[in-house]
Amino acid sequence: MSTSEESESASDPAEAELRHENERQDVIAVDAEDTKLELVNRLDAHTGEGIRHRAFTALLFDEDDNILLAQRSPDKRLWATHWDGTVASHPVEGQSQEEATRQRLEEELGITADQYDDLQVTDKFEYKRYFENAGVEHEVCSVLQATLTDRTLDPDPEEVAGFMWVPYERLHEHPEWYRQLRLCPWFEIAMRRDVE
Numbered sequence: 001m002s003t004s005e006e007s008e009s010a011s012d013p014a015e016a017e018l019r020h021e022n023e024r025q026d027v028i029a030v031d032a033e034d035t036k037l038e039l040v041n042r043l044d045a046h047t048g049e050g051i052r053h054r055a056f057t058a059l060l061f062d063e064d065d066n067i068l069l070a071q072r073s074p075d076k077r078l079w080a081t082h083w084d085g086t087v088a089s090h091p092v093e094g095q096s097q098e099e100a101t102r103q104r105l106e107e108e109l110g111i112t113a114d115q116y117d118d119l120q121v122t123d124k125f126e127y128k129r130y131f132e133n134a135g136v137e138h139e140v141c142s143v144l145q146a147t148l149t150d151r152t153l154d155p156d157p158e159e160v161a162g163f164m165w166v167p168y169e170r171l172h173e174h175p176e177w178y179r180q181l182r183l184c185p186w187f188e189i190a191m192r193r194d195v196e
Contacts, residue, residue, distance in 0.1 A: 024042075028091065028093065030053060050136035052138045052139070052140060053138070057187055058085060067085070068163060069164050069166055070087065070109065081182070082184045084186075087109065102119070107159070108160055110155065116149065118147055120145065122144065129186075172191055
């Protein structure tokens with residue numbers, strides 16, 4: 001096989017090794033109003049200049065107004081070990097933001113639907129942020145909130161490196177006190193907007 005043939009073979013997605021596991025998934029590309037355009041490869045959406053896509057971040061509170069923060073796994077490609085709201089991800093084709101959130105809460109933290117009953121979308125915003133030289137997030141991000149009546153957790157260590165309950169008022173009024181946590185940008189935006 002010639003060098004050019006080897007090069008062509010290596011670029012063939014069917015035969016080449018995956019660049020990253022995210023390459024196996026699609027996200028929903030959207031316009032600025034969050035109207036679906038098409039499905040795009042998840043890795044492509046997060047590299048180069050990025051592709052605007054649909055996402056969500058969920059903020060769960062306990063009955064004393066503490067917010068549950070989760071630390072992203074060190075295996076995450078973007079913002080590894082940064083602290084996030086409770087969960088953040090992307091809905092798949094045909095899935096509502098609420099359905100996607102319920103799924104990720106259970107998969108990442110072992111939080112089941114009987115632990116809350118008020119999950120709802122409270123805000124939506126667009127943002128774009130680059131992470132070092134590794135990639136980019138360009139998302140129309142819905143914010144969902146709920147109150148946990150049962151704080152029992154069973155985190156998946158492949159997704160969550162740690163978690164903590166933080167008094168939301170202190171975090172919202174004095175984010176500089178928590179700077180050492182290295183908060184994810186979408187969570188900082190959602191918190192700063194503070195739409196309830």
